[in-house]
Amino acid sequence: MSQSITPKLVVTASPHVRSQDSTPVIMWNVVGSLVPIIVAAGWFFGIGALLVIAASSLGALLTERTIGRGGTLADGSAVITGLLLGLSLPSGMPLWMAFLGGAFGIGFGKVVWGGLGQNVFNPALIGRAFLQAAFPVAITTWPTVGGPFLQLKGDLFAFPFTRPSLDAVTSATPLGLLKFEGKTTGLMHLIIGNTGGSVGETAALLILACGAFLAWKRYLNWRIPVSILVMVAVLSTVIHLVDPRRPDALFMLFSGGLMLGAVYMATDMVTSPVTNRGRWVFGGGIGALVVVIRIWGGLPEGVMYAILFMNALVPFINRATQPRVFGTHPGSSR
Amino acid sequence: MPYPDEIVLPLRQHAGNPATLCVKVGDHVERGDPVGLADGWISVPIHASASGTVTDIGWWPHPDGTMAMAVRIKVDRYAPQMTRPRMVPHWEGLTVDQVVQAVQDAGVVGLGGAAFPTHVKLAPPADFVVHTLIINGAECEPYLTSDHRTMAEYPDRVLFGIRVMMQSMGVPKCVVGVERNKPDAIAALQQALPTDLDITILPLTVKYPQGAEKMLIQAVTGIEVPSGKLPVSVGVVVQNVGSVAAIAEVFETGLPLIERIVTVSGHGLRRPANLIVPVGTKLRDLLAFCDGVTPDAAEVIIGGPMMGQAQANLDAPVVKGTTGVVVLEKHETRLDKVYPCIHCGRCLEACPVFLNPSLLGDFARVHRFKDMVDEHLADCMLCGSCAYVCPSNIPLAQLFQASKAALRRVKAGAT
Structure with missing residues (x-):
């Protein structure tokens, strides 16, 4: 008993241990899971795709760095916003627009709300909605897939506010082809991703695989993408049966930005419900809105607006789907 | 473990009123003598856990993080540490009230951590019928194994305590809930089961917080205790395994609660152990007996790592409610940065x-x-x-x- 024990004591409140997952770990894992998708974007669309992604990420990061709360770059959430925005843009987008979109997404989609965790709407989609409103032509001009890797397609290095030169070889997306020209695209092309479209949205199968990885690591909640995809499949099957000219479920699932939206945008923890029941409601709502906009709306694609609209409903969904507290009866709680 | 040089006995070691002092500085006390008497119904006496001389009565660090009135006793090195001769009441000859009184006089409290006086639970209000006695052997906190060792090594004592409770309270049924990760404890209890009582050993799913009272009741009976109500409102009384063993000890040896099994564990400790520790042993002495702490040790917790209390002063003593002492290393503590809520759910x-x-x-x-x-x-x-x-x-x-x-x-x- 002669040994004296005087360690420097740490005194914290209980619990004194915690699980290994931390918010930065989650965020950086999401970033890591995007790498294969970025590589695929480069493969299909050439270096232009990578430049667009880099420009939007740079916009997001610089904005977070300059007007954010400071020290928040390391948590990885701004990188995710920039990358996701870049992946949702066409590969011929002028880089200054992509940069501006990233800056707008972080500035108006996140920082003004109070930073990480406080925003109501998905920042990447806020950035994209801004670009859609400001530059409707540029954001719907999709250079053709394929060609040499280093070939610059589109109008990447246009100066701000100059009239865009539309001399690039472009092609419509499968959804656009169907909506405006009545042409369909082969399913295999859709699944693999060598079709027209935004840089990161075409490789449907790859996105699903990356999402499965995140779901297995519990970094995204599988209920949201599953409910979105099931809702889209069910509704479009019903519509296809009633009117065979409408696309069938497989085309709806694998075309456009649905996979990217369902797996990466809708599952953003900050802007999706906290309850599991709420997640089913949220995903179902997005799926229904996507089908409605695609079939009856003026636009060929509706994933962005569907998610943003359901983002707005999240607080109400949370409140309506509170679990029953232990030892209480339904209805007696409040 | 051997008796330390000094023991410190806070007068508040249980829920309810602190004990009232009944010794003064300079008094000699034998092991088992009371130093504080119960103050009212929800209170129990405190007994000296070693023979010695009262050297001081004053404020002393309490393991709950506050200061509390405590009796310091310099342990007599050469005392045989025998208790005074005492009569062991034969419990079958006692009325319910006498059993309750004997348990209170022995200072028995819930040994699961909350330290609620046990005798109060033995005498539920007359307008409630208790149909099931549940013994909590879940012990769901990480690191802690003191209940586990009690069940595995003293199954007869546990079951004798159950017998005393069931027969004095007139409860027809008893279920002992034990998490499945303690197969030796389950086997030991099964072996020792008496044939004349309706006692079930129920293996439970291993999960935290399985040992929380209302969780345990739900796991055993399927009943959710209504929000804001006590377990007795659904006809259930829950006792910790250690408390039941302490009751048994009262009617086996007549000894009051002056020592308890304490788990001493954690990566920051050199020699983890389950020890029978005299109540009032200072943490410093307890850790020294376990060969001390590693250089990276950073946090000393009384109780488990989930709900326990981090200690700022190693002079705080082991009290009746001390289930364990866990020493964590620096990298295990929660000193990381706090990020905003990302609503992950x-x-x-x-x-x-x-x-x-x-x-x-x-x-x-x-x-x-x-x-x-x-x-x-x-x-x-x-x-x-x-x-x-x-x-x-x-x-x-x-x-x-x-x-x-x-x-x-x-x-x-x-x-």
Whole structure:
């Protein structure tokens, strides 16, 4: 008993241990899971795709760095916003627009709300909605897939506010082809991703695989993408049966930005419900809105607006789907 | 472990009124002599855990983080540490009231950590019928194994304690809930089961907080104790395994509760062990007996790592409610940065009583305590599951504890 024990004591409140997952770990894992998708974007669309992604990420990061709360770059959430925005843009987008979109997404989609965790709407989609409103032509001009890797397609290095030169070889997306020209695209092309479209949205199968990885690591909640995809499949099957000219479920699932939206945008923890029941409601709502906009709306694609609209409903969904507290009866709680 | 040079006995080691002092400086006490007497119904006496001389009576660090009145006893090196001769009451000849009285006189409290006086649970209000006695052998806190060792090594004593409780209270049925990860304890109890009593050993799913009273009742009986009600309202009384063994000891040897089994563990400790420790042993002496701590040891916790109390002063003594002492290394502590809530919803999935810790945490930070009451803050048992899973390292349990304290102050100010 002669040994004296005087360690420097740490005194914290209980619990004194915690699980290994931390918010930065989650965020950086999401970033890591995007790498294969970025590589695929480069493969299909050439270096232009990578430049667009880099420009939007740079916009997001610089904005977070300059007007954010400071020290928040390391948590990885701004990188995710920039990358996701870049992946949702066409590969011929002028880089200054992509940069501006990233800056707008972080500035108006996140920082003004109070930073990480406080925003109501998905920042990447806020950035994209801004670009859609400001530059409707540029954001719907999709250079053709394929060609040499280093070939610059589109109008990447246009100066701000100059009239865009539309001399690039472009092609419509499968959804656009169907909506405006009545042409369909082969399913295999859709699944693999060598079709027209935004840089990161075409490789449907790859996105699903990356999402499965995140779901297995519990970094995204599988209920949201599953409910979105099931809702889209069910509704479009019903519509296809009633009117065979409408696309069938497989085309709806694998075309456009649905996979990217369902797996990466809708599952953003900050802007999706906290309850599991709420997640089913949220995903179902997005799926229904996507089908409605695609079939009856003026636009060929509706994933962005569907998610943003359901983002707005999240607080109400949370409140309506509170679990029953232990030892209480339904209805007696409040 | 051997007797230390000095023991310190706080007069408040149990829920309810602290004991009233009955010795003075300079008195000689024998092992088992009372140093404090019960003050009222929800209170128990405190007994000397070693023979020696009272050297001081004053404020001393208590393991709950406060200071408390305590009796310091210099242990007599050459005393045989025998207790005074005492009569061991034969329990079958006693009335219920006498059994209850004997348990109170022995200073027995719940040994699971809360230290609620055991005799109070033996005498439930007359308007309730108790149909099932549940013995809590779940021991769900990480690291802690003192109940496990009690069941595995002293099954007969546990079952004798159950017999005393069932027959004196007139309870027809008893279920011992043990988590499945203690097969030796389950086997030992099965071996020792008497044939004349309806006692079931029930293996339980291994999960935290399985040993929380209301969780255990639900796992054993399927009944959810209504929010804000006591277990006795659904005809159930829960006792910890250690408390039952302590009751048995009262009627086997007549000894009061002066020592208990303590788990001493954690990566920061050189030689983890389960020890029979005299109540009042200072943490410093206890850790020294376990060959001390490693150079990286950073946090000493009384209780388990989920709900235990971090110690600022190693002079604090082991008290009756001390289930274990866990020493964590620096990298295991929660000193990381706190990030904003990202609404991942993991705390909702973790909460055993289905609260919304994310929302409650937001309220707590802006002091909206009334809204927290509406969101069932009272049902939170501070198990810490939400804070454990939180990826942003938000100290949710601490926020809720502080909010409960703030609400108590508001209530006290209002009356």
